[in-house]
Amino acid sequence: MSALxxxxxxxxxxxxxxxxxxxxxxGTQQHLQETISELHEADIAEGMLDLSDREAWIVFESLxxxxxxxxxxxxxxxxxxxxxxxxxxxxxAEIVKGMAPDDVVDLLALSSSETSERVLRNVELxxxxxxxxxxxFDPDTxxxxxxxxxxxVELGSRIGDAIKLLKHGLEEAEEGQGLFVxxxxxxxxxxxxxxxxxRNSIHDTVDSVMTDPILVPVDMDQEDVxxxxxxxxxxxxxxxxxxxxxxxxxxxxxxxxxxxDEANEDMLRMVGTSPELQTRLSIIRRVRARLxxxxxxxLGGLVTAWIISQVLGETNKDxxxxxxxxxxxGLAGNVGIQASTILVRxxxxxxxxxxxxxxVLASETMVGLVIGLLCGLATTGVLLGTEQxxxxxxxxxxxxxxxxxxxxxxxxxxxxxxxxxRRVGIDPAVVAGxxxxxxxxxxxxxxxxxxxxLVVGV
Amino acid sequence: MSALxxxxxxxxxxxxxxxxxxxxxxGTQQHLQETISELHEADIAEGMLDLSDREAWIVFESLxxxxxxxxxxxxxxxxxxxxxxxxxxxxxAEIVKGMAPDDVVDLLALSSSETSERVLRNVELxxxxxxxxxxxFDPDTxxxxxxxxxxxVELGSRIGDAIKLLKHGLEEAEEGQGLFVxxxxxxxxxxxxxxxxxRNSIHDTVDSVMTDPILVPVDMDQEDVxxxxxxxxxxxxxxxxxxxxxxxxxxxxxxxxxxxDEANEDMLRMVGTSPELQTRLSIIRRVRARLxxxxxxxLGGLVTAWIISQVLGETNKDxxxxxxxxxxxGLAGNVGIQASTILVRxxxxxxxxxxxxxxVLASETMVGLVIGLLCGLATTGVLLGTEQxxxxxxxxxxxxxxxxxxxxxxxxxxxxxxxxxRRVGIDPAVVAGxxxxxxxxxxxxxxxxxxxxLVVGV
Numbered sequence: 001m002s003a004l005x006x007x008x009x010x011x012x013x014x015x016x017x018x019x020x021x022x023x024x025x026x027g028t029q030q031h032l033q034e035t036i037s038e039l040h041e042a043d044i045a046e047g048m049l050d051l052s053d054r055e056a057w058i059v060f061e062s063l064x065x066x067x068x069x070x071x072x073x074x075x076x077x078x079x080x081x082x083x084x085x086x087x088x089x090x091x092x093a094e095i096v097k098g099m100a101p102d103d104v105v106d107l108l109a110l111s112s113s114e115t116s117e118r119v120l121r122n123v124e125l126x127x128x129x130x131x132x133x134x135x136x137f138d139p140d141t142x143x144x145x146x147x148x149x150x151x152x153v154e155l156g157s158r159i160g161d162a163i164k165l166l167k168h169g170l171e172e173a174e175e176g177q178g179l180f181v182x183x184x185x186x187x188x189x190x191x192x193x194x195x196x197x198x199r200n201s202i203h204d205t206v207d208s209v210m211t212d213p214i215l216v217p218v219d220m221d222q223e224d225v226x227x228x229x230x231x232x233x234x235x236x237x238x239x240x241x242x243x244x245x246x247x248x249x250x251x252x253x254x255x256x257x258x259x260x261d262e263a264n265e266d267m268l269r270m271v272g273t274s275p276e277l278q279t280r281l282s283i284i285r286r287v288r289a290r291l292x293x294x295x296x297x298x299l300g301g302l303v304t305a306w307i308i309s310q311v312l313g314e315t316n317k318d319x320x321x322x323x324x325x326x327x328x329x330g331l332a333g334n335v336g337i338q339a340s341t342i343l344v345r346x347x348x349x350x351x352x353x354x355x356x357x358x359x360v361l362a363s364e365t366m367v368g369l370v371i372g373l374l375c376g377l378a379t380t381g382v383l384l385g386t387e388q389x390x391x392x393x394x395x396x397x398x399x400x401x402x403x404x405x406x407x408x409x410x411x412x413x414x415x416x417x418x419x420x421x422r423r424v425g426i427d428p429a430v431v432a433g434x435x436x437x438x439x440x441x442x443x444x445x446x447x448x449x450x451x452x453x454l455v456v457g458v
Numbered sequence: 459m460s461a462l463x464x465x466x467x468x469x470x471x472x473x474x475x476x477x478x479x480x481x482x483x484x485g486t487q488q489h490l491q492e493t494i495s496e497l498h499e500a501d502i503a504e505g506m507l508d509l510s511d512r513e514a515w516i517v518f519e520s521l522x523x524x525x526x527x528x529x530x531x532x533x534x535x536x537x538x539x540x541x542x543x544x545x546x547x548x549x550x551a552e553i554v555k556g557m558a559p560d561d562v563v564d565l566l567a568l569s570s571s572e573t574s575e576r577v578l579r580n581v582e583l584x585x586x587x588x589x590x591x592x593x594x595f596d597p598d599t600x601x602x603x604x605x606x607x608x609x610x611v612e613l614g615s616r617i618g619d620a621i622k623l624l625k626h627g628l629e630e631a632e633e634g635q636g637l638f639v640x641x642x643x644x645x646x647x648x649x650x651x652x653x654x655x656x657r658n659s660i661h662d663t664v665d666s667v668m669t670d671p672i673l674v675p676v677d678m679d680q681e682d683v684x685x686x687x688x689x690x691x692x693x694x695x696x697x698x699x700x701x702x703x704x705x706x707x708x709x710x711x712x713x714x715x716x717x718x719d720e721a722n723e724d725m726l727r728m729v730g731t732s733p734e735l736q737t738r739l740s741i742i743r744r745v746r747a748r749l750x751x752x753x754x755x756x757l758g759g760l761v762t763a764w765i766i767s768q769v770l771g772e773t774n775k776d777x778x779x780x781x782x783x784x785x786x787x788g789l790a791g792n793v794g795i796q797a798s799t800i801l802v803r804x805x806x807x808x809x810x811x812x813x814x815x816x817x818v819l820a821s822e823t824m825v826g827l828v829i830g831l832l833c834g835l836a837t838t839g840v841l842l843g844t845e846q847x848x849x850x851x852x853x854x855x856x857x858x859x860x861x862x863x864x865x866x867x868x869x870x871x872x873x874x875x876x877x878x879x880r881r882v883g884i885d886p887a888v889v890a891g892x893x894x895x896x897x898x899x900x901x902x903x904x905x906x907x908x909x910x911x912l913v914v915g916v
Contacts, residue, residue: 040670040690042690042691046689074691166653167656177635194635194652198625198652198655199624227807229714230718231808232498233711235635235693252693252710252711253688253691259721260717262721263717263718266721266806267721267725267728269891270725271891296893297895300896300899300900304899307900307904308780308783311904311911312780312907322766322770322783325766325784329787330896333791341728348681348685348720349685350685433728437755438757441758441759442762442765446765449765449769450769
């Protein structure tokens with residue numbers, strides 16, 4: 001059944017595959033089995049993110065060993081870790097038998113080195129050696145991205161020989177969309193897509209149909225490898241060692257994952273948070289990921305406040321309050337733009353479906369409250385230590401309280417603005433940046449002056 | 459020759475393909491011909507961006523008609539427009555003969571409807587009809603992304619028949635990595651990759667080897683189509699009309715381009731600029747793309763300044779200056795983050811190589827100066843109309859001058875910080891956001907108070 005059909009209960013209503021899984025897990029074991037047998041592994045892996053740990057395990061247990069491997073290959077790291085913890089090394093060894101070696105290495109990298117060692121001891125000797133060799137490459141390079149299950153033909157071979165090789169090669173021939181042609185020294189000199197093997201006479205040599213291969217060194221950064229695949233519009237490229245000999249193959253679907261991750265990572269790093277599925281993390285982990293930027297902002301804001309007091313000399317009550325506007329605007333702007341960036345990406349990748357909006361709004365606002373309280377406390381602490389004068393304690397408290405409220409408000413806004421945009425059909429990315437910052441600056445300042453004014457009594 | 463070999467002049471020094479082209483265009487016609495014959499079309503299209511219009515045309519003229527089509531398929535829109543202007547409709551018609559229909563439609567969308575009409579009149583009737591039909595789809599949907607050159611086999615066919623179809627199909631069989639299996643009504647019910655045609659007996663039916671096809675409706679947004687391809691890790695998916703009949707095929711390299719463009723677009727839109735190759739645009743066009751956000755920021759800043767004066771009531775000179783800090787911080791922060799975001803993406807996609815850094819720094823700082831002057835003038839104008847008091851004119855001028863200098867400085871910083879990061883090997887995305895904003899807030903405030911202080915004489 002297709003993705004399209006699966007999503008349709010009748011001709012009109014579309015139910016997402018993850019929703020189908022969520023409903024099935026609440027039903028009978030037989031109904032669950034039937035549903036799972038019709039779902040794609042990628043949908044099962046995604047749908048399991050919405051389930052409790054116990055429910056996810058029930059789903060995983062209903063799968064046969066081959067599909068367990070496929071689900072593990074497709075799953076997010078957090079889910080993989082969770083499932084690996086519940087499996088014995090012997091069970092893991094059984095599952096990884098049917099998986100591509102590069103997927104196995106990625107998976108074992110998530111378990112403890114002790115577990116991973118015990119898994120490898122349960123794997124066939126030759127394969128274990130191959131896995132160890134592959135695991136030695138930096139995971140962010142071509143070596144970490146490539147598969148070592150590939151076939152090559154020698155220069156001068158006939159197309160018929162190449163087809164025979166594919167027919168009799170076992171795991172090595174299962175994946176891939178073409179063959180690299182190598183010289184006697186193992187250096188790739190050509191590439192023949194499967195389509196050209198099918199379209200030409202079996203008596204022709206591969207030399208007469210091959211095209212220039214794209215080669216990358218084994219230590220090339222994986223993002224550069226992905227850009228090579230996009231730039232040259234190829235399905236596969238060859239990874240070569242320092243002697244120019246082919247050691248692996250990277251395919252375009254490996255590249256796609258890298259490109260998608262890279263875009264997310266760049267965007268999330270630019271706003272000072274970690275490149276993970278933020279809306280799936282606990283509130284504590286989200287706060288921890290975003291706090292360093294806020295600490296930097298508090299520090300910068302305090303320096304700015306100090307500069308202002310130096311330039312203006314003796315201050316009065318009005319100027320005292322205004323000195324801290326940069327901290328407010330900075331913190332509120334950061335927290336708001338972090339929330340909105342996370343949502344824009346989460347909308348684009350399907351991480352936050354409409355039905356999850358409520359819980360994401362609540363948890364992100366809570367993240368804002370925690371960050372606001374921490375930054376407010378820190379600022380109050382610094383001011384208690386540095387400010388002199390009769391009202392200084394009250395003043396320090398006022399600034400802290402104002403920071404906490406402005407930051408919480410900004411986190412709330414940072415979620416609501418993109419959510420409203422999506423509902424009314426405006427591209428959230430266009431509005432979330434510029435528009436949000438402007439609203440957040442104005443309302444943050446007003447809120448700050450209001451709260452601080454209440455406490456100090458300006 | 460491979461991409462790797464091409465980049466190497468000897469064993470050590472790597473010269474990028476675009477550099478190779480730049481050097482060749484300065485040499486003899488014969489040397490140019492030889493160089494071009496060894497370069498990949500994707501590299502020629504990219505290298506032409508570094509050339510003058512006249513040089514780019516010389517390179518294009520040295521290509522035969524088939525490679526002209528390939529270079530046009532690979533080129534950025536700005537280069538395509540430039541080349542199309544110099545070609546007659548008859549020449550364009552000749553070139554598009556060998557191109558995939560979806561590429562032709564994209565290309566003709568860039569020329570005037572009159573030119574495009576004249577091109578179509580020079581194209582074979584049947585093909586022209588197909589192109590017109592394809593052009594009617596929204597370019598941002600599955601219909602705009604798909605190719606209509608594909609082959610299908612009917613349910614029950616033998617693998618041998620499928621292979622025969624591929625051998626004898628002409629253009630339809632040139633691209634693609636597999637065949638969709640359809641029922642008697644033309645609805646896709648299976649997919650067989652070429653590899654499985656090669657590995658199984660020609661006497662087997664396609665039914666016995668096919669897998670579930672991934673289907674998308676013709677009006678699905680192209681980004682969602684790309685995410686389907688990544689989610690299900692497939693090489694091709696079928697596009698179906700409202701009756702479920704297959705009307706086109708989208709392949710994974712179409713999806714890759716969409717994903718890369720999408721990531722760029724989201725990031726650039728979030729910072730309020732247009733999703734184009736910013737560093738390749740004229741300064742005027744860059745300013746125009748980024749000005750709306752700055753206008754919004756000036757407006758927001760003026761509202762904030764008004765709120766402050768309302769809350770604080772009667773103001774003094776100190777508070778008067780401080781009221782405008784939000785405008786400064788907002789504008790400087792935006793301009794800085796625009797520049798740094800553009801560079802982070804341009805580094806990731808290879809748009810700005812190290813040798814272009816100097817000219818990009820100069821032009822982006824110039825963009826900052828122009829934006830700074832415009833925003834400064836606008837603010838001065840508003841203040842002249844609204845502020846009263848003896849020193850009000852001087853005050854308005856001071857604020858304007860301070861805005862212009864702080865914004866120019868921020869643009870400069872926004873380029874220098876990521877450039878330095880790249881040189882010393884730190885991920886620019888990690889530093890460019892948080893770190894830059896903090897520096898820009900502090901130095902912008904100091905610069906503002908300094909400049910404004912000088913003029914007003916605080």
